[in-house]
Amino acid sequence: MTSFLYNGITIPERMRHLPIMENGMPLPTFASEAKTILPLNQHTASARLSAMANRRCYICGDKLHDLVSFIGGPDEAMSKLYLSPPVHPECADFIMQACPEISDALAPSNPGFFAVSTTANYEYDAEKGVFLISDSEEVWWSKGQRVPGDVMDILHELTQTLRAI
Numbered sequence: 001m002t003s004f005l006y007n008g009i010t011i012p013e014r015m016r017h018l019p020i021m022e023n024g025m026p027l028p029t030f031a032s033e034a035k036t037i038l039p040l041n042q043h044t045a046s047a048r049l050s051a052m053a054n055r056r057c058y059i060c061g062d063k064l065h066d067l068v069s070f071i072g073g074p075d076e077a078m079s080k081l082y083l084s085p086p087v088h089p090e091c092a093d094f095i096m097q098a099c100p101e102i103s104d105a106l107a108p109s110n111p112g113f114f115a116v117s118t119t120a121n122y123e124y125d126a127e128k129g130v131f132l133i134s135d136s137e138e139v140w141w142s143k144g145q146r147v148p149g150d151v152m153d154i155l156h157e158l159t160q161t162l163r164a165i
């Protein structure tokens with residue numbers, strides 16, 4: 001019987017068509033050419049552009065609906081500028097819980113904390129190569145667990161203070 005679990009977490013239905021890597025992890029669409037998980041800055045421009053032009057999820061490759069999620073670190077969440085292309089909220093949820101190597105690849109600047117910003121309002125600034133988002137709702141993650149928002153606010157302030165010293 002096929003198992004739809006990876007790291008004890010149920011693989012979302014829309015990710016089940018993806019090839020499975022040797023370790024049992026679904027191979028995200030963005031990695032289908034390289035067959036390995038490379039950091040975002042090593043992804044080809046054509047892979048990113050084709051996902052965006054066709055409004056397809058960067059992880060599962062299926063069509064996106066109005067509500068999409070962006071994966072980043074605290075800096076992205078605060079600036080509302082994301083480098084990583086949009087994904088389905090449930091695909092983001094799954095990789096945050098089960099696939100740290102994918103989360104790290106999509107948000108290389110994360111300091112161990114990830115923000116998943118979900119919104120229907122975003123635009124791509126082709127010149128800067130970033131997504132400008134608004135009206136988003138953030139869910140914070142660390143080590144596969146959700147972190148309450150107020151804890152993240154405190155941590156962010158602390159980080160800013162430490163950087164200023």
Ligand SMILES: [Zn+2]
Pocket residue numbers: 014057058059060061062087088091
């Ligand atoms: Zn998806």
